[in-house]
Amino acid sequence: MPERMMRDLALLSELHRQVLMDSGRSDLLDLSRSLERLCADGDLAGAFRLVADLEPADIALLARVVTVHLHLTNLAEERLRARSLQREDGEFAGGEDTGDLTPAIAAYGPGAADRLAAMRIHPVLTAHPTEARRRAVSSALRRIALHLEAYDHPWSGPAEQAEARRHMLEDIDILQRTSTLRMTRPTPADEVKTIVTVFRQTLKDAVPRLQRRITGALGIDPVTGPADFPSIVRFGSWVGGDRDGNPFVTAEVTRETVAQHAGEALRILTEAVDHVARTLTVDEVSTPPSTALRDALANDAAAYPRLVGEITKDSPREPHRQKLLIIAARLEATRIEQVGLAYDGPEECLTDLRLVQESLVAAGDPRAAYGSLQDAVWMLETFGFHLAELEVRQHSQVHRAALVELLAGLPQLVDDPEAAADDAALLDRLATEGWPELDSTPSATTREVLDTLRVMAWLQQRWGRRSCGRYIVSFSQSAAHLVGVRALASLAVGSRPLELDVVPLFETGADLAAAAQTLEDWLSLESTRRWVDERDRAVEVMLGYSDSAKDVGPTSATLGLHAAQSALVDWADRNRLTLTLFHGRGGSLGRGGGPLGRAIAAQPTGSVDGRFKVTEQGEVIFARYSDVRIAQQHLERVASAVLLTDASTHASAREDARQRYAQMAERLDEASRSAFRSLVETEEFADFFAECSPLDLLADLRLGSRPARRSGVEHGRSLDDLRAIPWVFAWSMTRVNLPGWFGLGTGLAALGDLDEARRAYREWPVFSALIDVAEMSLAKTDARLAARFLELGGRPAIAERLLSELELTRTLLLDLLGQEDMLDRKPHLRTAVALRRPFVDVLSVLQLRCLREVRSAGADGEEQSPWREPLLLTVNGLAAGLQNTG
Incomplete structure (x- = not known):
């Protein structure tokens, strides 16, 4: 274990011991130490004897003690990662390479700059429930980390260290006394808040940092060149859009989710532009505005006289600052939906920011043009006014059931609704030509399907197409499953505009093997051909890792996914399509988890081609995005891996193998x-x-x-x-x-x-x-x-x-x-596992005791068993110790 991590963990463990001693529970401390020693020595029989006479309350308290230690261990390791990145010493790589773009650019050779500029990395955050920590636990750990940072700061003297130590003791005490169990199930709205917090706390800063790393690795002059280099990251989310098997995600939830996304995106952009405006105090003598900027300010004065008057009074003879303050005010007006002052869309705002940049460059101040102002431009390119592209997902059988019901109301057109729901040609006609008049009123379930499509159309009208345009069809098994969504959309929105990207999701082993043929059948339909031509022949296909592994096992799933991807690449090449594969990877090792860089390098030749889209789930979101530096490095690793995967030497060697x-x-x-x-x-x-x-x-x-x-x-x-x-x-x-x-x-x-x-x-x-x-x-x-x-x-x-x-x-x-x-x-991974093993083993011993007691109560008594809560506490603790349980 690196010395600095040993020092941090020793301090945190000492403080944890002090908390337990001060609370009068030295017996728990002694018991946990004895169990840890027995497990470390491999004496499981002794460990089971030691817990054999414990009461449920004792096991619950003991599970809490061990769980807190594991949380503190994870905190110390995460801090080592962040500090290693800050110092760029490579001390901790977490089992992967450091992800430095420079060697990847050198390996790719000529054209690396163009390849990176065209690259798209697209993480999609999901609410898949694999994060076992309550938000209260995460918040306490975040506070402890901040106090530990202050304690260890080179400028902290004895007084500052004593204060930081006092705060850590307080928060560790709170953590020890906080139940790790949720009393209520989170709602989709709660999950949306959690995801939005990730953007607010880290991703808004990680994106411009990533862009600076890329331009620096390419040798682009930070004073003269970064404006020509676009943001390569786009974020998506399923939180509030994924209704596959989740009855709590409704059309109303989806509408409210995008509203929250937009509010946060505009808040982030307003703060960023306002910050630049407050610091950019160059005057018109030292930095004269361009003619275009003068004209824009004159037009603004005519359109928004009161606003411009106040800004001009407070910032006289500072035209660049004036324009940026106007932009910030209009962004805020867009957030609160103030008619007349709000922007029509992010493109209009981007034009304004570019206008200020160009004026600064023309006035001889490219440093100001491409400093913090460029960071704001990259943030706008990445987040737009929607933060993350909300994607809707629903099971194919839900659509089929809705179609059967609706087609039953068309006896003049359909004899057998069940057969008609599987008739891709009929559904294609309904998608392109529209539906006859329906006599019956749809059921609540079918109405919800139609309302979801109507809400998508409204969201696009309000916040732009990128806000919510993809519709993922789980368990896609036929062309009818895909064109059926377009048929339903035709009925739901009629002639109103809806730019709908239907994305098939192939999950089981059989579905993956048949994917290319399913897509070939789908592409033969008129509605699909129209859509493909409108999208410049760009198609997205999603691959399910977890269900395929559950279906045929991890080895066959890995090889089957690889074969399916190769077949899909061939299909796309034959049909002159630009294919993006969307990887539905989980965080656990049984659901496609593991080092992402290695996974990207293993993709079949032609399957990446500068585009990589992947789900980020549960505990993985917090492992990769809870710290700005770690988030930036993760995205940089992905960019490096995507670039190297496309390098000709790598591609050739991979194909030969x-x-x-x-x-x-x-x-x-x-x-x-x-x-x-x-x-x-x-x-x-x-x-x-x-x-x-x-x-x-x-x-x-x-x-x-x-x-x-x-x-x-x-x-x-x-x-x-x-x-x-x-x-x-x-x-x-x-x-x-x-x-x-x-x-x-x-x-x-x-x-x-x-x-x-x-x-x-x-x-x-x-x-x-x-x-x-x-x-x-x-x-x-x-x-x-x-x-x-x-x-x-x-x-x-x-x-x-x-x-x-x-x-x-x-x-x-x-x-x-x-x-x-x-x-x-x-060695890093071996140490990480070995460091936690005795404590994980203790929790397993406790869980076995609890599970036996719960089972002994019989089916009728399990619900009331006093061993149920301590059992759940051990589950939470093991999730913290094993780290990729879901």
Whole structure:
């Protein structure tokens, strides 16, 4: 562990101990220390004996103590990352390269500047419920981090350090006494507030910092050149738009979400422009305005006489400042919807800012033109007036049900509504020619589908097309599923304008394999061809990582996604389309998680092409965007990876490796898929999973607004509609981590000699990424604890099968890597896991005790069991310790 992190963690741990001593709970401290030692020494039997006689209240308090320690450990590590970035010493890279653009630009060669200028990085923030921390806990940790920064500041003397120490003790005391459990489920509006806070606290500053890094790496003179370099980042959001299985996201919620987005974007822009205006005090003698700027001010005086009069009085003979103050006032008027003064759209505002820049340059002051004013320009290009592009998502079967109902009201046109809802040609005609008059009134469910499309049209009229234009169709399985959305839109909005981008989402193994043919059928329809031509033949397709892994296992899902992407690239090339692949990656290792730079490098040739769009979910949002410096570095890493992925030498080597190892991948795919499907199709497997894990209790954590199952049922024993997040989360609790590795051992065994696999690991990025994710997942497993959890399932044969595959996978993976243990060649990650392991093991021991007690109460007594709350506290603590549970 780096010395500075050891120092921080030692201080925080000392303060935590003092808090416990001062509160009279030294017994908890002694007990937790004893348990940690036993777990560190591998004496699980001793640990179980130590907790055997504890009461529920004692376990709850003990779980809180260990959880707070893990939160403080995470804080110390995050601070090390931020400080390492600030000093640019590379001390902590978190398991990835530093993401410096300079070597990536050199590797790409000539044309790197043009490639970067055309690049689009598009993170999409989602409310997928994998962030187990309450906002109160996050806020307390943020305060502690600020006090720790003050304590450690080189200018802080004894008095300042004493004050910072006092504040840290106070906040650690508050943290220790704060319940980690949510009492109420968050609403979509609460989730929107959380996402907006990320923009306010970090992203508004991270974007211009990223742009400065890019222009600096390209050697662009910061005084004369950055205005020519556009912002390369665009943000999206599903929060308030994703209604797939979430009945609480309605058309009204979507409308209010965009209103909040717009309010925050305009507040950010107003503050940025006002700041530039207040500091830009150059006068007309030293910096004469251009003729264009004089004319603009004259026009403003005629249009807004009172405003311009006040500004001129307060800032006489400072025309550049005057114009910027007018821009700031108009942005504020746009936010509060003041008719007459508000901007029509971001393009008009950008024209005004460019006018000021050009005037400053013409007056010989490019430094002022391309300083903070340029940062404001980049912010406007990135956020517009909408902050993040809100995307709507709904399940294909919801659309189909609405169509069946509506088509039943057209007996003169349709004989069989069920068949008609799957008739892509009929739906295409309805999309292009409109609907006949409907006699019946739609049901509430169907009306909500239509109202969503109507709201999208209204939002575009109010805030511009970028505010809300994409409509993602979950479980897209046919052309009818896609054109059906356009047919519904035709009915909902009629002749009113709606620029609708229908985005298919392919999720299961079978759907991914058939994706290219589904799209070919879709492209043959007139409504699709019209839309493609209107969009300059640009098409977006989304790929689901988590559901495909839950469907066919992690190994087959990775290889299947890779094959599907290659097929989609070929399809786009054949049809002269510009394809953007949207990657629905989760934060956990079982849902496509892991180092993003490695994942980008593994993409098939032609699938990136300067455009990378990806979901950012749950705890990943806070890991990557909670600190300005970390956020900037993350975005820089993505830009570097996208640039390198497109470099000709990398692309050629990657393509050669794909062809060279195609047969090996086929054998691996077949064997691993068979092993995975055989397991999950085993009779009573769903019951086994529910009984050996806290699966049925996860809903009580109230992590997000949406139910754990698409059907809305919170509990049950079927895997069919269980979402991928609780699937992964529950397996991580058992310390099995099945979604990250199961089937890989059988697949490697089917290869026989591992020499080819070793070469593939060195030469083929997609295979090395697959192995690295499995290695990390296995590093967080514990076979001894896993065996005890699996005993609770009451099916020894299934448990033995799981443990045998775990041992096989572990043995063959270490053989392939040539290592004695997991993460031997990744010291940062190895240290991070080892640092937390004794405390994570303590929580697992406590959870096992609680889970046994809850199960012993029987189905009727589980709800009232006093062991239920301490069990949930251990789940929260394990989420903090394992870090990528969802």
